[in-house]
Amino acid sequence: MSKPTFADIARRAGVGTATVERVLNGRGGVRPETVEKVVAAARTLDYPRRLPDAHRGIIRIEVILVRPDSTFFSRLSRAFERIAATLDRTIAVHRTFLDEGDAQAVARRIREPGARRGGLILAVPDHPSICAALAEVEAQGLPTVQIVTRIAGSKADYVGIDNYAAGRMAAHLMRGMQQRPGSIAALCHSQIYQVHRDRIRGFSDYLAEHPREDLTFTELLFGHDDGRRSADLLDETLRRRPDLVGFYNAGGGNGSLNQLLRRHPRSRDIFFVGHELTERSTAALREGTMDVVLDQAPEAQARRSIDLVLARLGLHDLPIENPPIRFVTFTAENL
Structure with missing residues (x-):
């Protein structure tokens, strides 16, 4: 295959070719989050040239979960861990567990992650303060996905069963x-x-x-x-x-x-x-x-939610359909 062009990378990253040129030639003057998208797009397309050390960005996707003691959420967390190991090295998945009873702490984490992030996936309670915090980061353009649970009024994609x-x-x-x-x-x-x-x-x-x-x-x-x-x-x-x-x-x-x-x-x-x-x-x-x-197949939900965030960041080749995840009915006869 031919070497990807700046135009190819620009389309994948959702930016202009001038921005790609500035990033890949180390000229600076580009926002860190945009640099991360360009670098990830270039690597996804197997751009062969070594990138300047100053622009070796990492796109960080944060996953906010609750109840690490529960079997379901520990199963979901392990699914995200396994998926993260298969992603390009420019993409990091960070899991954060918070107290489901402390809505203010969850809202603070949504607003103030402590580190730059490129996307947010969350499975948290439906609470007015959490809803308000989520609306703020959505208005800033942060790609968000709700997994397992749904918060009323949010514009985030919902991944889960019916x-x-x-x-x-x-x-x-x-x-x-x-x-x-x-x-x-x-x-x-x-x-x-x-x-x-x-x-x-x-x-x-x-x-x-x-x-x-x-x-x-x-x-x-x-x-x-x-x-x-x-x-x-x-x-x-x-x-x-x-x-x-x-x-x-x-x-x-x-x-x-x-x-x-x-x-x-x-x-x-x-x-x-x-x-x-x-x-x-x-x-x-x-x-x-x-x-x-x-x-409700938490592994399938984790995979879909990561794919949706990557698609929003321009890092997925194909559009991601998002129908309800199919739940599976088990009895003693089909274990």
């Missing part, structure tokens, strides 16, 4: 597969995540649209993805509702819930649907304490 559809699927399977009559309870983190609100809304809507006279959705519980708290809520509900036959967990904490059900005399009566296929939920499916797991 959570409303996931909730409907949970209800569809419970209504069709649980033959016992009785009541149903659902559990989610709280009201701070739009995705959980969507799942519960889908679950409730489906049952309302397809009623079964002998099966009733009776209550919603908030466990904040805390295993002990969630298990205590389920235990109390089992005591209070001897007719409980269905349980949908729209959030985390499946491990503690399964520990409770393993020793509970009514565990085989409860049709349990949860999210995220992990070693623990796989074991629970095999043992029969869980009946269905809906997995």
